[in-house]
Amino acid sequence: MKKILITGGAGFLGSHLTEKLLKEGNEVLVVDNFFTGTKQNLAHLLSDPKLEVMRHDVTFPLYVETHQIYNLACPASPVHYQYDPVQTTKTSVHGAINMLGLAKRTRARILQASTSEVYGDPEVHPQPEEYWGRVNPIGIRSCYDEGKRCAETLFFDYYRQHQLDIKVVRIFNTYGPRMHPNDGRVVSNFIVQALQGKDITIYGDGQQTRSFCYVDDLIDAMVKMMNSEAGFPGPVNIGNPGEFTMLQLAETILKLSGSKSKIVYEPLPSDDPKQRQPNIELAKSKLGWQPKVNLEDGLKETIAYFKKVLA
Ligand code: NAD
Ligand code: UDP
Ligand code: UDP
Secondary structure, eight states, X not given: OOEEEEETTTSHHHHHHHHHHHHTTOEEEXXXXXXXXXXXXXXXXXXXXXXXXXXXXXXXXXXXXXSEEEEOOSOOSHHHHTTSHHHHHHHHHHHHHHHHHHHHHHTOEEEEEEEGGGGBSOSSSSBOTTOOOBOOTTSTTHHHHHHHHHHHHHHHHHHHHHOOOEEEEEEOOEEOTTOOTTSOOHHHHHHHHHXXXXXXXXXXXXXXXXXXXXXXXXXXXHHHHHTSOTTOOOOEEESOOOEEEHHHHHHHHHHHHTOOOOEEEEOOOTTOOSOOOBOOHHXXXXXXXXXXXXXHHHHHHHHHHHHHHHO
């Protein structure tokens, strides 16, 4: 049994991670400021005495004892990370410094939830970990992209300078139950629109692509990375290489939900990446991991979840 700290543990991915680590018999301390996360996401776990939930903002120092730290705190969808962009950068940068300082003092192993956004609007396709990315430093997505890039820099400097035991995963678009119904992400938007009979809003011409990973596969990889061999800091891509256009995604969701919603086209937000697909060869060879859930099966689970939430 380990004592494990999860920052952002009340969010979408964090709540699934909390559930898995409790199931494995660990003690879990969730630290969250509830900006986008909710206690509701953890409601089914609160009776477990091995779970502790603390309201705290990671931009402030935190003194607790722990064996492992999963650093997930950060709003992940454009509407949320653009709501207070300065706080978003602070969360990634000051949050990383504080959690790295905590790891240094306790000698805990620490994993950073980085993102495919570090590749920006990529010129290399699919993206391997060696690609340095193409990110606008002064655009409306920069608070998220550059904040996450700087967090990676801090992780690797603490690794080189203080011999910290770090792990960095670059997460590609992930979906599943407990996504926020109104966080503006494409999977939640399309499903909610389809279930409510509203127009399906495709931004741009719908030919941009994304690769969608089901949450259970993602969490499985994250835990495998945390427990991987010492001396392997990553970064490692985790995602599902199946690549779809937004038009294909809309049509699949319409079919699976039996909805009669119409597709409408709206302007493309600025700096919106045209294509994105992970190269997961490193995860396959180092972690012995690859995703198991295909898009249709994962969407069926997610649609069933949203039907309950919206009922
Ligand atoms: P989420 O918004 O559901 O979860 C983020 C959590 O962090 C929330 O519970 C929020 O309240 C908390 N938080 C935000 N700022 C905080 C602060 N300053 N102090 C303490 N807590 C704070 O998002 P998610 O989809 O679960 O993402 C979790 C992590 O994974 C994020 O770091 C995100 O960047 C990363 N990620 C997610 C995806 C994805 O597709 N979901 C893709 C790439 C990377
Ligand atoms: N810190 C923390 N918890 C700890 C230890 C450190 O939150 O248990 C924070 C503290 O705010 C510090 C930061 O982590 O400023 C970086 O710590 P480090 O030891 O690297 O540097 P310091 O600033 O203490 O020299
Ligand atoms: N998108 C869309 N309609 C929506 C929401 C998003 O067409 O209602 C598009 C968005 O422009 C982007 C893609 O879907 O090209 C994925 O958007 P999301 O915000 O989910 O993820 P990210 O852009 O961060 O990968």
